[in-house]
Amino acid sequence: MLTTTLFESVFNRSPFGHYLLSPTPDATILAVNDAFLKASARTRDELVGVSLFKAFPGDPADPADVGEASLRDSLAKVRTSSQPDTLPAIRYPIPIVLPNGETIFEERFWTATSTPVFGADGELLCISHSNIDVTDQLKSEAALRESEQRLREADRRKDEFLAMLSHELRNPLAPIGAAAELLQRTTLDEDVLARTSQIIGRQVRHMTALIDDLLDVSRVTRGLVELDQALLDVGAVLHEAVEQVTPLIESRGHSLALNLPPHGTQIQADRKRLVQVIANLLGNAAKYTPDGGRLGVNAFGRDGWLCIDVLDNGIGMAPELAARAFELFTQAERASDRSSGGLGLGLALVKSLVELHGGVVACDSAGPGQGSRFSVCLPGLHAPPVAAPAPNEQPASTAAPLRVLVVDDNVDAAVILSMLLEANGHQVQVEHDPLEALEALDATLDHPPQACLLDIGLPGIDGLELARRLRARPGTARALLVAITGYGQDSDRQQILQAGFDHHLVKPIDIAQLYALLDGAG
Known part of the structure; x- marks a missing residue:
């Protein structure tokens, strides 16, 4: 009755798992299709003639497993009401026997539908049970x-x-x-x-x-930063970082305890970036600590790693904030005057730079008002070497004044720059149009400029083309060419140097750096 050729064909070709159960409380498996055998990794001999609850017992180690109880209740409802019943996405662990005989349970979720099957006389012959595995669907929905x-x-x-x-x-x-x-x-x-x-x-x-x-x-x-690593004195790096934050610390009346590793301890790292990391953490601590607070920097070695803790007794953090403190744009609550904090970039930058060094970062706090600790650990620690001799002092500059050409279509910027250069003794010619600048040079062939400070975004021709033309002229072929521009990406710098510039300064420029470049050309 249950094994006709047509029934077996339809039953076995279904893409969903099906089996027929006896209408008795033990729910003996009468038949099972190929799809269910594949899903359960079992054979017909293991299942047919066996109680469903013995073939697939619940996980005895998991008190939260309610799959078996739910299924028993559903089958009982079908037997008494003679109506189909569906269980939406019940949890039902599938037992898997390992080669060593150990049984483990794989958590799966199924929609289970039980349908009564009656004979011609209305007698309940069996219960048709179908399973649809929705585990992946539920996981996808949860992930979404x-x-x-x-x-x-x-x-x-x-x-x-x-x-x-x-x-x-x-x-x-x-x-x-x-x-x-x-x-x-x-x-x-x-x-x-x-x-x-x-x-x-x-x-x-x-x-x-x-x-x-x-x-x-x-x-x-974007992975565009390349580290300039060298063997650095840890104490010197930390002192430099503290020096950068000292004005903020003093303005807020904080006390600072600085505990350094043994004198001469060294680390393989990028000096500029390591100073940036520590200064950022210390500045962050100063900003989020009320006036008159206590700050600390503890540096110590551990198994070839340099560990630096920055501590404060400031506003602290709730656990949910501490968990995402290093994420981009994350910051603590700030006063209405926004006197503390920043753009929420500092800690994200710290994390990226530390990981670029192969290190790790962490933070913890006992809660709001309980202060915070930020930790940085970096590989590449070296034992203290023999102290190096102090470097010789550099002699004072005695460079002669230069003839300087400034070309910038921003009139105010050009005038201010010329005033600064003249105050330093240089002779300055200012032009706001690059083509007019070239014409002006034709009138002063006997006294060409020794240095040219050029903006890049100019009308007519840009600063790159102006630099090429200056390099092609005998009078300015060997002049010092300095690009002064707002374009500061690495690709901009490469393009600028390829056009013939000697140096690339990004606005607003460091005047001391410009003076040094001009002194070197004198």
Whole structure:
């Protein structure tokens, strides 16, 4: 009755797992199709004639396993109501016997439908049971929900970051604008003029630091940063990092305890980047610690690794914030005046730079108000070597003044730069159009410029083409060519040097660096 050729053909060709059960409480397996045998990794001899609950017992080690109980209840409902019943996505571990005889359970999820099968006289002959494995579907749905949640969170933090960036960049523009208005007045004493200049300088440095952070994160996350590694004195690196943060620490009245490894301990690392990492962590601690707080830097060696802990007794972190402290755009709560914090880039940059060195980072906090500890561990620690002799002092510069050509279509920038150069003794010619600059050089063939400071984004021809033409002229073929530009990517630098420039300075430039370049050309 149950084994006709037509029934077996349809039963076995179904892509879903099917088996027929006796209408008795023990639910003996009467027949099973090929799809279920494949899914359960069993044979017909192992299943047919055996109680379903003996063939597939629940996991006795897992009290949360309710698959067997749910299935018993469902089959009992079918027997008493003579109506189909479906169990949506029940958890049902599949036992797997290993070659060594050990049984393990693979967690699977099934939608199970039990349907009564009646004879011509209305008698319940058996229960047809079908299983559809939805494990992969459920996992995909869970992964999709998790991914959607991560995207929503990333989008929220991105929006917060853009709002923060707008605020942080507008903040320094206000005093710069006010200072510009003040400088237009004709009756300014030297004290007011000096303070106004200092305000502009501080705010420009602040804006430059924000932009540098953005560019650094972009370069590091895209794998465009190459480390310039050398054997470094750990104590000197830490002192340099502390020096950078000292003004902030002193302004907030913090005390700092600095514990160094033995004198002469060295690490193989990139000096600039390692200083950046420690200064970033220490500055972060200073910002999020109320005035008069305590900070600490502990450096020690462990099994060939250098470990550096930066500690504070500041605002601390909740566990959920500590868990994602090194993620991009993450930052703690800040006061309404935004006197603390930044763009949420610093710790993400720290993590990237440390991992670039092959190291690891971590942070922990006992909770809000309980302070924080940030830890950095780097490989490549070296035992203290014999102290090296102190380097000779460099002689003071005695370079002669130069004839300098400045070409920049930003009139204010060109004028300010020429004033700085003239204050340092140089003779400066300013042009705002590159073609007019070339014409002006034709009129002064006997006294060509010895150095040319060129903007790149110029009207008519750009600074790259202007540099090529200057190199082609006898009078300026050997002149010092310095690009002064807002284009600061590595690809920009390569293109600039290929055009014939000797140096590439990114706006706002370091004037001391420019003076040094001109001194070297004198």
